[in-house]
Amino acid sequence: MAPRFKDGDAVVAINAKWVAWTHTLFAYAAFFSALIVGVALHYHKIVQNEHYGYPDEWFPSVSATIGDRYPERSFFQVFIAITSGPRFLLVFLWYIITARPNSTLPKVVAGVGVFRTLTCGGWTYVTSTDDHDWHDIFMISYLVATLPWTLGCLALSPNNRRAVKYRKIMASLFFGTLVPLIYYFIQHKVHKVPGAYTRYAFFEWSLILFDVGFDAITVLDFEGLELVVRDVKGISRGQLKTTADSVLEKGKGKPVSNTFGEGFFWTEILDAAADVYNGFVFWTIVTGLPVLVWYFPLWHMGISGYEVAIVACISPLFFAIPSLRSAATKNLRLLHLMSLTALLAYKFHDPANRLFITAFALSTTCAAWVASFFAERGNTARLEARIMAWGVGLIMSVVAKFACTTNNPLWPVMHGENGGWNKIGLFIAIFAVLRSQRGSITSGSDYLPAGGKKGSSLLAGVGFGGLMFAIVSLLTDSSTMISWVWDGYPVRGPIAVPHGSVTIFAMGAGLVYGIFRPGVAGSWTAYGIGSVGAALLTYYHHWTGYYGALALAFYIMAVAPVLIKSAVRHSPAGTFGIGFVLYIFLLLFHVWVVAYAFVPGGPLVREHTDWVMLTTMLAIGAGVFSAATSNSGPSRKKPVSPNSKRQRSYYVYVLAALQLLSVSVAYLRFPTNDYKPHHPEEKIVTAGIWTVHFGLDNDMWASERRMRDVIGELELDVIGFLESDNQRIIMGNKDVTQYIAEDLGYYTDFGPGPNKHTWGSALLSKFPIVNSTHHLLPSPVGELAPAIHATLDMYGEMVDIVVFHSGQEEDPEDRRLQSQYLSKLMGSSPRPLILLSYLVTKPLEGNYNTYVSDVSQMKDIDPTDWDRWCEYVLYKKIHRTGYARVSRDTITDTEIQVGKFVVGEPVPENEVRIPEELVPVGRRFPPLFRGEGVRGHRYHVFDEPRYWQ
Template sequence: MAGRQKSLTNPPSKRARRLVINASHVVATHTYLALIAFGAALFLGCVLHYKKIVKNGVAGYPDEWFPSVSATIGDWYPERNVFQILIALTSGPRFILVSLQYFLTQSPNTSWPGFLFVVGIIRTLLCGGWVYITSNDDHDVHDVLMIMYILSNVPWMWGGVLCTPIGHAKARRQRRYVATGFFALTIPMVYFFIQHKVHRVPGAYTRYSFFEWSLILLDVLFDSIAELDFKDSNLQIVLGVSLDTSMGSNDISTTAPFKESYGVTEAKVEGPAKSAYEQTAGQASGDTLVQRMRTILKLSPNARTVVSLISDVYLSYLFWSIFTSLMTTLFYFSVWELAISGSELSLLVLLSPVLLGIGPLRTWALMRSGQITLRAVAILVGLGSYALNSPLHRLFAVNFANAVILLAQTAVWSAGKDGYQGLLLGLGLVLLSLVKHANHSTNPVWPMLNEKSGGYNKTGIFLAVCALYELATRPSVIPEAAKKGEKYASSLTDAGASLASSFRWLATSIALGSMIFTLHCFFIDSSTIIAWSWTGYKEGQPKGPLPHLYGSLTLIAQAVGLSIPTLLPARWLSSPLWFSYGCAGAFVMYRFRDWTGFVGGLNLAVFVMSVLPSIIQQSTQQKMAGRTYFMAYFVTILFYLANVWTVAYAFVPGGAYLRERSDLVLIAQMVAISFAFNWSSKKGTAPSSIFYIPNSTGIFARHLLALFSLSAVLVTIYRWPPIGPRPYKSGTRIFNAGIWTVHFGIDNVGYDSQRLIRDLIRDMQLDVVGLLETDLHRTVFGNRDLTRVALEDLGYYVDLGPGPNMHTWGAALLSKFPIVHSHHHLLPSPHGELAPAIEAVLDVYGTEVTVVISHNGQEQDPLDRELQSKELARIMAKSYPRPVLFLGYVVTKPHASRPAPYEILVHDGILYDIDPEDWDRWCEYILYRGLYRTSYARISRGIVTDTELQIGQFVIPRHGFQLVNQTLEDRMLRIWKEDLPEDHWFPMEYYGNENDGGVNKHYYHVFNTPLYYKLPEGAQV
């Protein structure tokens, strides 16, 4: 005791009771524990339960032979328990790792390390969530936590790269490689997940599992790179109290000793890498984190720069939103008139940039006060017009908003000194496409949407106010990179003047006008180029990409294209060789179908987005801004009209000259864009060769585009239905079918009608439904996918009829039953509009049923209708004796004799009318063969369209039994619904009339009730 007491009261001067741990050991411990945890679970699972963990809902061994992560770590004892124990041990080093990284990069001058610290903590907790809540415990919660964890890796990995100390080049390089690999592998992983989940391909889940395990490995490796940072900085953890006051220069406390019982410190490092302590202590030789980020990013020294850039991107998105809303708003009147209605004159508001020819106005528009005023007025009027109940009033508001926003936008373009404005325009476009992808292919701030139809108008306005406030209070600081480019920018102005004097402005205007139209025509929605290539199903599988699943690839292609001018010299993008690449992409998209055509469209997206900043830059001519942008938008208007004329030729003067000639329009687009390229043998003579993008802008744009691309993939995964489509009345052999002409998805007061359509389809429990007038992938309809809401909310297999390059008004098939194969037809139309038809074979309760959806020509062309009806009859007769269901728009009176369509379809097609005693029909008809019909109803249109919904209920005969008693008398035996099981009843809520009863103004009309029919005696169902 005495000795011990002496030791305590007189401690030796050269002893210290403390524990020193190299911080790199913490990282190594975390890495090895994590790898051992996953590796042990995989080893034990394969040894003990191999066939059980490789089995899934589609197939088992030998089709599936490698397990997924979820099945390995969460399904069976003891591997699950071993894994959870080891991963629990990993949590301690992981929290310490996150804390040490924060210490290494912290600075009083920036909040970035703190943000990254919070993300790291949340990411760790999310990891614990999906690890301990397995797919067996709660599949949805497990998946949500997993997706949130992957999403948290975006700021974690991106921030990790940015916050790597300046001298740690090896660590930064490895982080870039691992992060790039991590996000790149998500694309094939999603592809194989689609093959497994949607297409139910045996073996696809095994391939998916390889990529899933690869992401786990890359995730662990990314965190392990912190070991390099800690070694380079000689970061150590000190436990205990140092009692040595005579330590030499090699001790870790050279700079300043810590007196706390727990501390973190580091030694001075010789060489280029400065320590974190030196950097945050404010030593003259050290760089702060902000300075390191400025060196990496070349941004101004605070987060305000990033906020300003984000604000600018959102304002660019709003420009595209207001600009693209004009065509949808004005065309509402044209589709009601089916002729020139006068609303088309609204296109003339696009010529408002001619006012920039007024010097004082242009000067004011370039001032901050002018920009804020113009944008505030345009945004508040344009976005706020959704609240106006009158379509005409909305049109006036949108016209005014477009005139003002174009004045503001083109004024900024005219004064641009680098490629920033072109890059912003592209970022806004990609954001618009992403938002539409996430919102069922509709833009939530368009005036044609409101709260009931999927709009987020108030949210959009609120964010707009925030962006305008940021713009109004933005410091007038020129980024460092921009200062370096001022001398270069001045040469641009001089070059622009010389080009202007030689009428180069005209060529520039034509190229810009074509570019604006091309972006609007093909790339404001991620599924438009898919619609151009789509041809249907074969052997139970889609022959091309499904719009709702593969639209994210379009967004990725756009992002890649827009990144190119930030990486490659401008002269490369102005060469004829690059233009040839774009022409090749356009040709493949137009000429080929399915995946080949889609790949052509992706390459066109890369090309168009890559030259967008250059073309915007070429328009930089302040003195002639008025006539430059006037001519550009005049060219855009011409392309709008030509594009519509190719399909609306039957209703417009001179339409015959552009009938079905989208090829001519596409050629004209490319020729016009060619004016922006350097065709001279002398280098540097074309505007494209004097194109400049500040490095800081390029880096920010690439990160933002990567975020957009990842978000598109995650949206696709989030929208993924957990199970495939299922019929409403499984096991009963009953199915409901309907036909509805939905008037281009625009309701009677000009709002998007997708949700109203969905609600009625859901309430009537339609297993098979044909929708007509559905080809909305055109500028005048907003490039929308009319099936997206019903598909994602209700679960259907979808076949879109001939695409926009086939020049019809479109048809669509929604089916709860698998589509075995399908074929698209263009029906004979020598004089009138081209008529589409879908012929599809469905697997209905194990019986193949042919379903035909068609939209015949108008009353004005009797020869067209006769030829179209003969072709439809031939299609349906050739499948005899297979059951057939015809759902079509044919323009004929019941029982009309030849050459009217009715007799041709019924007799030549070997079909029965669903109710031959219904004399009140004119357009829509349901015909059938090989089925028992048990009910028929007609439902009023409500406010959705100008056409009712007709529905029929059918029963599939039992396998091995033929139809019996199919005479007219037997088929027309009507009964009360109470004499049939309730499975056959249609909803009671829809009884009523226009003034009393019904739902959303839909009610049973004509008969005021569904008609029910007795099954023939002896029928086996």
């Protein structure tokens, strides 16, 4: 019989630690019962993956164990269902012992705990075999929520040394395990290393142990609670200090400790988010205008006159007129609203109109942001908030491009049909401006703290110009520096996905460090580290070069707040105006090094990216010198105000959300590497060549989606892209291959990289790329000629593919030397080989007879095709069966040439042309492009494909 109770006596008293023990027991039982049953019943099946099975792989992964087969899946789901009750109760009890008056963090952590529990149920009961997408969504959500749950529990832990110690150990083991976990997953997925998945599985199971173990430590905290519920130690009443309280007391005056010790207000984080979105719009306009400018010299094949639009960014020079400066600082909302015209530019079909509208928007947004910095120079907290909005806005733009396969969805070259989010982006931008610019504006008069020094206005401006160029040229896309260090297969360094998220993390970490530790970020030691990173990025490939890239990214973002705070101490015309002038000079400089054949004075800077990098770092160094003078006065140690501390926290929260989003995108975009050719039963290879004109169509729209459609409909297994390197400011720092490769399923090789000064070549292949090398062919006078020489595994046979772009018509000696080099390269290969090329020669004449010769051993896919000048498909030691030419519509100015080949069949001595009706259906070209074709794409010149046997 239950005891009677009065004044707090309990009917039943159960120590709350048993909730934690029950949760731990059933959670472990769910996983390990499935492991035992799975090994006993389906061992060979659950250790099998897409590449290897037993004995290469001998231990199953968690996902294969719990989700693929009956009855182990049922064991797992039953025990997880039992675990859910203790789990919800555990989250509730944790909130009880951590809740304090006027504290929002315990509520946030409790909400995250409930969310994790629900998403755990999602990926438990929706397996990857049921619905792969939803399984991944639930799994990613669970993993992303693990970070705030872990950090929140650590911050709120009752001051129990033993429990805190074990939590730190478990958290460190959990997050530390992620590094080898990702490493071995990449070894398995990308490199296809035997046994790598087994090693990955061990770390995956370790994550389970550490994740459940972290929550099991609540046993030590729940000992002071009994159910039904009587608090025997008073810890649920907020009377005991938490670990976070102790840390905050010890760390008073320290910027990091104080930042997160304030109250949490949703209105203020909404203000921070609006500020960041305004920063995002700024970077969208800054990076969008050069793409529009590039269209005009691209179609004019030289200077067009429209290039002058890039000077729109020097509008801060007009702040030398005091009345204009005062008007700008007092009308910031109007300036920001005027800059939003760039988000309306997509409504204008005419390229020139879009350019003019975006140029106007760029001039106003540059003026608006410089005026914002200048207006707040007397208010340290608000100036810092503007700088963080500017920096986090940059990271938001990079995350947006990372999520949209390197196209910013608000650019004027985007619209609804090609992946643009222009309407919703404009709507949010209007709200953000109205929200973030509603506060009072400080005076526009000169300001200098008492006893302070200004340093040099000129050097401060030079530093800002170098900073702007470094950011826009290297950090506006997460794949840019990765393309600098990429050097072909096998993979020996980072790849755009997932390592783009690592670049984003380095940028965010650098910005936060620059805000919290400006003295160190602005030091000459930090400058030296950044310079070393720049040198490694410039001169090295693979991981060494990428480590330099990460160091440089961290440094650029860290020094940005220092340089901007130094620049606002002077007239904005003399710092920001001069800075934008230098930015334009460096922009032209970095284009001239590759466009030397088409611009005046180009040969003087030919192929000198190292000079560009040196100039950039010297410019930043000038800014550091000026900032060091500015920070040498008595105001250097000025304490951080409570208002500034609270504001910092909100921008850091937004930044953390963006970082988690980038990790989620990396997971969702991770290459599957399980691509299959279109007609494996016929052992057919359909190969094509296309000069894609940098992914801009004839009407100045991004053309990746239209390219994808025709490539997919042509059933191309291998395609070479030429004029495909967009990793420069003037081309938007993007990669036209990513969307097509991910959507259609291709392995991708792009190269040589942007630091090799070519217009680019790329290879997309349904077949695994076993090895590839990048070549720069002899070009003593004209533009550099890039080539990719790759070996593909086609149906178990090694076949070489060469993608090549020769020099322009005006340099015949270059083209002669290039033909000799490539002829020897192709002749040296003992394997079957297909050349996908841009040769700039007439059929049967001149250099054609070097490419098709006894030295190269190559044959022309159709010597009777008289209407060629640029694109050619050549082959050797492989059976040619078909050839077609497909019109490009308005996507580029060049058609697609396509050849069909059969792997594994003996090559007949005399290939005979045959009519299509004699060709097996699987070897035919798609009928979709006959006659008028589809969307402007049709077979032309011969009006039909040609076939041989």
